[in-house]
Amino acid sequence: MGSLPEGPGNDPVLAPEDLRRVCDFVYRRTGMLYGESKRYYIERRVAQRMERTGTASFAAYMGLLRGSPAEAERLVNSFTVNETYFYREEHQLRALSRAILPEIVARRGPGDRVRIWSIPCSSGEEPYSVAIWLLENWPMVDAYNIEILGSDIDTDALAAAAEGVYAGRALSRLPPDLLDRYFEPAQDGGRRIIADLRESVRLTSANLVDPASMAAEGRFDVILCRNVLIYFDEASRAEAARNLHAALAPGGFLLLGHTESMGRIAEGFTTRRFDDAVVHQRAPS
Template structure:
């Protein structure tokens, strides 16, 4: 989860029921994410943070600002985004990627051809860099193909953190010491930075899976990792996301979801594939 904004919440920032409804409706319209009554404290904290940052006197004034400012809409979305991630999360899927998925992807390609992998949402870059590291360590053919890894997220602040490639020890806890030594440089306060060669090999761009207009410039992919995102959507949002994921895949391409997510109740457009290490979905 994202860190809580610091400081005390000002009394004027506590929204009425109608103001709360408007804020959550905006977030849903822009991102597809649902925030119900159980998340009230979470909503109020992040709303109070944005009100303080914009020097608005109360929620009513902030809503007026929000209605006319694309910049503030972006900042509000950033404030509500959940960024729980770390390196080698759900490692079994990376094992499936190198052992079973990529061999099928390259079956109809020649050495030197492009293999495109998309990490969405990429948050602060942990997953996208994990893909690059895993392939360098575990896929013998990594240098035989032109592998392009793209990370994208609706949270533009997280995208900037991903580009910087700096991480605290907690994010690296699952990485072997040899991997940390090979791909990270030591910095102050026990933090680490991705080495330049690796950082420059992964491209990060903002994109919103719920907004089709942000996706065409990304092109199509052979493999998409969209893990632990659909759990924040309602049924309608999931269908929109599923259709957009389908359209972003090449025919025969693979989609990897989080361990608690499934396409079975969302759409029948994908074919479920049972691998040794994971259940994945494929565009026919």
């Protein structure tokens, strides 16, 4: 491992000031707040990156991070949390097809574009879930030009989303008939989402706390941003909220995780209570 001291069990230990440097590095790039309570999690990831890059000391690794955007990306990838599965928070998908989209298209004509953004999209389960759900549950899906975009800061997760191979818990909520209809057998007993669905979701890199990154894709009618703001501190949540607000078209809808709220961190959102879910709406112009 190099010059990092070892703790119990021969695990490398970061000095307090080095731990802060890593946490600050990740925070500035992602908005995710880490600290002493996550020491083991942080040390393991730093140790893995030092081993894979062949750096002999923490100081040398920090120098590599400052000079190598590619290594900075790999370290950030190692810190992101990609635990999700198909049809997660299904009540929000019901609200999307039963209430949100009908309200949006009431102001549109046949063939008009409707834009839906899943950010972060992790390894693709969430945007692909939206595509499957609408095909199965929204009779008007073919009457409009539905554009689904999946974005994440983790480039490894985006590569996995593009590959579209899943197994185990990721598929556990899907009924067998949907597995047969939208997936094909893959190696090692997994399932790969069919090409038509993979091609229906565009995948890009984006960062919730980077205004330029968020603005690059234009405005959306619906944004799903679920179970990520819980990892942010108040300042990062406020920045993300401003960027999400700017990325919504007037009257557009924001769907957060069930434990998350826009309360106290952003102006310009109204809470809407539908039969199936509570969501947040940008004020119409």
